[in-house]
Amino acid sequence: MAEGDLTKPTAAATGLLISSGEVSSDEILEAWIERAAGDDLNAYLWRATGEQAQNGVEGSGSGPLAGVPVAIKDIFCTQGVPTTAASKILQGYLPPYDATAVSRLAKAGMPMLGKMNMDEFAMGSSNENSAYGPALNPWDRGRVPGGSSGGSAAAVAGGLAPWALGTDTGGSIRQPAALCGIVGLKPTYGSISRYGMIAFASSLDQCGPITRDVTDAALLLGVLEGRDEMDSTSVGISGGISSPSASDLSGLVFGVPVGLLGEGVEPGVRAVFDATLDRISSLGGKIEEIDLPHAGHGISAYYVLAPAEASTNLSRYDGVRYGSRAPSSGLVDMYEQTRSAGFGPEVKRRIMLGTYALSSGYYDAYYGRAQRVRTMIVRDFESAFADVDFVVTPTSPSVAFRLGEKTEDPWTMYLNDLFTVPMSLAGIPAISIPAGLAPPAGGGPDLPVGFQIAAPAFREQKLLEAAFALESAIGFDGSPARIP
Amino acid sequence: MSQGASSGGGTAGATADGYEAVIGLEIHVQLSTETKMFCGCRLSFGDEPNIHTCPICLGHPGVLPVPNRRAIEFGLLIAAALDCEVAPRSIFHRKNYFYPDNPKAYQISQFDIPLASDGRLNEVRIHRAHLEEDAAKMIHVGTSGRIQGSDASLVDFNRAGTPLVEIVTEPDLRSGAQVREWGQLLRATIKQLGVSDVNMEEGSLRCDANVSIRPVGSSELGTKTEMKNMNSFRYLERGVEAEIERQKQLLSAGGRVVQETLHFDPSSGELHSLRSKEESHDYRYLPEPDLVPLAPTPEMLEAAAESLPELPAARASRYRDELGIPEAAAQLLSFETEWADFFEGVLAHDEGVEPRVVANWVTGEFAAELRRQGDQELSRSKVSADSLGSLISMVAVGRISHASGKSVLESMVAEGADPRQVVEEQGLEQISDSGELEKIVKSAIEANPGPAEQVRSGNQKAIGALVGAVMKETRGRADGGEVNRLLKKHLDL
Numbered sequence: 001m002a003e004g005d006l007t008k009p010t011a012a013a014t015g016l017l018i019s020s021g022e023v024s025s026d027e028i029l030e031a032w033i034e035r036a037a038g039d040d041l042n043a044y045l046w047r048a049t050g051e052q053a054q055n056g057v058e059g060s061g062s063g064p065l066a067g068v069p070v071a072i073k074d075i076f077c078t079q080g081v082p083t084t085a086a087s088k089i090l091q092g093y094l095p096p097y098d099a100t101a102v103s104r105l106a107k108a109g110m111p112m113l114g115k116m117n118m119d120e121f122a123m124g125s126s127n128e129n130s131a132y133g134p135a136l137n138p139w140d141r142g143r144v145p146g147g148s149s150g151g152s153a154a155a156v157a158g159g160l161a162p163w164a165l166g167t168d169t170g171g172s173i174r175q176p177a178a179l180c181g182i183v184g185l186k187p188t189y190g191s192i193s194r195y196g197m198i199a200f201a202s203s204l205d206q207c208g209p210i211t212r213d214v215t216d217a218a219l220l221l222g223v224l225e226g227r228d229e230m231d232s233t234s235v236g237i238s239g240g241i242s243s244p245s246a247s248d249l250s251g252l253v254f255g256v257p258v259g260l261l262g263e264g265v266e267p268g269v270r271a272v273f274d275a276t277l278d279r280i281s282s283l284g285g286k287i288e289e290i291d292l293p294h295a296g297h298g299i300s301a302y303y304v305l306a307p308a309e310a311s312t313n314l315s316r317y318d319g320v321r322y323g324s325r326a327p328s329s330g331l332v333d334m335y336e337q338t339r340s341a342g343f344g345p346e347v348k349r350r351i352m353l354g355t356y357a358l359s360s361g362y363y364d365a366y367y368g369r370a371q372r373v374r375t376m377i378v379r380d381f382e383s384a385f386a387d388v389d390f391v392v393t394p395t396s397p398s399v400a401f402r403l404g405e406k407t408e409d410p411w412t413m414y415l416n417d418l419f420t421v422p423m424s425l426a427g428i429p430a431i432s433i434p435a436g437l438a439p440p441a442g443g444g445p446d447l448p449v450g451f452q453i454a455a456p457a458f459r460e461q462k463l464l465e466a467a468f469a470l471e472s473a474i475g476f477d478g479s480p481a482r483i484p
Numbered sequence: 485m486s487q488g489a490s491s492g493g494g495t496a497g498a499t500a501d502g503y504e505a506v507i508g509l510e511i512h513v514q515l516s517t518e519t520k521m522f523c524g525c526r527l528s529f530g531d532e533p534n535i536h537t538c539p540i541c542l543g544h545p546g547v548l549p550v551p552n553r554r555a556i557e558f559g560l561l562i563a564a565a566l567d568c569e570v571a572p573r574s575i576f577h578r579k580n581y582f583y584p585d586n587p588k589a590y591q592i593s594q595f596d597i598p599l600a601s602d603g604r605l606n607e608v609r610i611h612r613a614h615l616e617e618d619a620a621k622m623i624h625v626g627t628s629g630r631i632q633g634s635d636a637s638l639v640d641f642n643r644a645g646t647p648l649v650e651i652v653t654e655p656d657l658r659s660g661a662q663v664r665e666w667g668q669l670l671r672a673t674i675k676q677l678g679v680s681d682v683n684m685e686e687g688s689l690r691c692d693a694n695v696s697i698r699p700v701g702s703s704e705l706g707t708k709t710e711m712k713n714m715n716s717f718r719y720l721e722r723g724v725e726a727e728i729e730r731q732k733q734l735l736s737a738g739g740r741v742v743q744e745t746l747h748f749d750p751s752s753g754e755l756h757s758l759r760s761k762e763e764s765h766d767y768r769y770l771p772e773p774d775l776v777p778l779a780p781t782p783e784m785l786e787a788a789a790e791s792l793p794e795l796p797a798a799r800a801s802r803y804r805d806e807l808g809i810p811e812a813a814a815q816l817l818s819f820e821t822e823w824a825d826f827f828e829g830v831l832a833h834d835e836g837v838e839p840r841v842v843a844n845w846v847t848g849e850f851a852a853e854l855r856r857q858g859d860q861e862l863s864r865s866k867v868s869a870d871s872l873g874s875l876i877s878m879v880a881v882g883r884i885s886h887a888s889g890k891s892v893l894e895s896m897v898a899e900g901a902d903p904r905q906v907v908e909e910q911g912l913e914q915i916s917d918s919g920e921l922e923k924i925v926k927s928a929i930e931a932n933p934g935p936a937e938q939v940r941s942g943n944q945k946a947i948g949a950l951v952g953a954v955m956k957e958t959r960g961r962a963d964g965g966e967v968n969r970l971l972k973k974h975l976d977l
Binding site: 076077083085090093095096097099194195196197198199201202203229230231232233308309311312315316317318320321322331335355358359360363367 | 539542543544545546547548549550551578580582584587588589590637639766768769770773774775776
């Protein structure tokens with residue numbers, strides 16, 4: 001096979017090339033390191049040399065994924081490798097340990113290509129909140145790749161990494177995957193260990209695959225899922241995950257929450273969504289209108305709960321033990337200077353929001369009420385799943401927007417998560433697959449549109465089967481983004 | 485063995501001038517598990533700083549807590565010993581505050597649903613008992629010894645994450661003395677469970693007292709002050725008494741008690757106000773999302789109930805009611821586990837000796853001799869329960885006199901001597917042959933005609949000189965009663 005072609009196959013196909021002996025894992029790694037070195041999307045915050053990439057990797061040459069490199073969102077702790085969560089406050093921080101997800105990948109024989117750009121502490125929907133500048137959308141470098149796993153998605157879509165590890169708290173895997181025309185899967189809360197994943201909102205954070213296709217997503221999930229004794233909230237997926245193979249959707253019912261889709265969806269996005277519903281019908285699936293009466297309050301509840309948890313999770317960055325410490329006089333001043341200089345504006349906004357929401361006298365009005373809304377959304381999905389197999393929505397109300405377009409108004413930015421947040425609050429699995437192209441609202445070349453499918457908790461296999469059948473039928477061509 | 489516990493239950497709470505004190509305690513107990521509450525680091529005391537640490541107890545990014553099963557079992561034991569109700573699902577919370585000894589900037593503790601509640605230990609009700617983690621230890625370099633004005637502050641994270649059970653009482657205590665006595669009972673109880681070293685000087689047991697006063701007969705609570713972290717119950721007693729007195733004088737003079745945290749300096753007897761930062765503290769409690777609810781299985785609850793040993797309070801009543809030991813001695817023995825174990829060892833040596841006699845020897849002569857020789861620690865004593873038992877037996881059956889017994893005890897405490905050997909070597913065995921003793925009595929009368937005549941003419945006191953003469957001759961080996969009887973017989977009385 002010609003040298004330049006080594007980065008073209010999907011991760012699954014690359015694994016086959018290596019295990020069949022057609023190509024060596026060294027050749028594959030070299031090709032990808034070269035691709036990563038040409039990063040013109042600001043996708044990487046740190047790139048590994050060949051030797052660094054192999055650090056801690058076991059069983060090279062055995063197993064279906066051995067030798068397939070992977071890019072890691074910079075929110076995962078990697079022993080001795082800079083880990084910043086795209087924040088200045090962790091500049092220079094070298095974790096003394098590996099996240100469980102990272103060591104699982106190493107155990108499967110997968111070298112680490114590098115650490116990927118993201119919104120600071122995963123707070124954002126555009127990657128513009130990175131202390132190291134935004135990653136760019138490979139479809140249009142003037143546009144955002146989405147966030148918070150923007151670097152991971154940009155790299156996979158732009159052919160700078162075969163696949164990547166992301167995290168999703170309110171849509172941070174699915175939305176960037178949608179905006180970059182690739183696949184992003186947020187598994188059920190508790191299916192993959194959170195140990196070593198820098199916490200943003202602990203009751204919502206979940207790690208997952210960002211890949212070119214559904215088969216790769218299934219493969220990566222299969223490696224990652226499982227109970228981890230270091231994470232008391234992890235349980236794994238019983239039965240594990242196998243490669244999906246479904247070719248039709250007969251007998252399956254897809255619920256469309258019409259109330260939720262009422263406003264704010266770009267016409268182009270809506271058109272692709274409707275066309276995808278038609279395609280589901282043509283594959284034998286049934287479309288039903290459903291009601292998720294409280295899902296519309298998801299954003300409001302989310303932006304109380306997530307900042308509340310974030311405000312306590314981020315308190316440990318105090319300059320005492322690691323990370324940056326600003327020059328100061330005395331203890332309180334050290335806290336103030338270090339945190340003022342170390343955190344960016346969006347992180348500060350959420351810390352303040354969350355601190356307020358947890359304050360004595362306000363707890364019940366904000367945090368308590370948001371928790372009750374969350375419980376209602378959980379029940380909404382439970383009753384929906386009594387009638388339908390899946391709930392489907394557009395992943396994002398819009399295609400990729402221009403850099404700077406939404407930075408002035410946090411609420412407009414938060415509305416990006418309108419369709420992804422309810423699933424996060426309910427803890428259920430959801431996947432975004434590219435469903436087609438649509439023109440952006442302000443004009444310009446067509447951009448990818450994501451289609452989101454959500455399933456009941458721990459029904460990832462069923463979800464992947466449906467996504468696989470639909471993906472095959474759609475036949476989305478992501479190559480324009482990957483070949484500059 | 486501590487003195488003073490013999491003053492009985494709670495002393496009267498009402499003070500002479502019409503106020504009564506209302507006191508509640510908060511006790512932190514460090515559990516003596518192998519490892520920390522939420523990570524695998526070893527527990528330690530006095531080791532080189534920061535060697536028992538890991539990413540979890542240092543609060544690194546991305547780490548998660550995993551509860552220590554043993555700590556939960558210890559917590560359940562304490563709950564059972566304090567007769568508490570155990571919550572079917574208790575919840576861990578984050579208690580948020582910034583301080584360098586708090587690596588995550590939140591302490592994992594329990595808040596609205598604690599592990600255990602509604603218990604009792606003797607006369608004091610237990611409000612709640614919950615699990616949490618200890619903070620790191622700070623050392624402030626410079627003259628002040630406090631963080632303000634120090635040249636530098638060092639943090640030792642060896643202690644960070646040590647499992648704690650915090651026990652909160654209802655405000656059922658009424659005096660400093662009662663605080664000390666009940667505190668000692670609680671300490672003895674927890675020690676008996678084997679779940680903590682309960683060493684106040686090393687901080688494995690820490691006690692804060694909330695003190696307020698109110699007019700006698702009132703059911704309202706006055707404004708309380710909090711006395712922090714005294715390193716002995718004796719100091720706590722003095723501190724509480726001093727604070728009660730201070731509040732009394734304040735109120736009597738028409739003043740008001742201000743809610744504050746106080747420190748009592750035992751050397752000067754003075755109370756100092758610490759910073760009142762706690763008053764304005766908002767801990768922003770949040771249910772800990774990294775942990776699932778703590779739901780003890782029926783097996784765990786059963787195991788705790790089954791492994792409950794006889795506790796000091798029950799032991800004290802058994803000593804009193806079944807063994808006939810006076811209240812004071814019963815408490816003295818049972819509130820300190822090692823003394824109780826020692827006592828029972830002595831008791832087991834010879835079942836023929838009355839328990840109250842054994843108790844008298846152990847809490848009286850033996851404890852006094854340990855003190856006299858300057859070492860009160862039973863654990864360092866050279867006297868085994870068995871050897872003390874054989875000494876008491878020899879006295880009880882009249883083989884040696886009580887006076888000889890005390891002198892033998894002296895060499896036992898000093899050198900760990902075997903009492904039988906001492907009795908034999910020194911020829912202390914009482915003269916049991918009355919023929920031999922009779923001879924000595926006769927010759928004593930002959931040798932002391934003056935006193936003998938005085939006795940005959942009615943001066944009973946003069947017999948002392950004759951007894952002394954017999955004792956001198958027998959080197960104390962004669963039974964006093966027998967000597968008296970024989971003297972009277974030969975003086976024709």
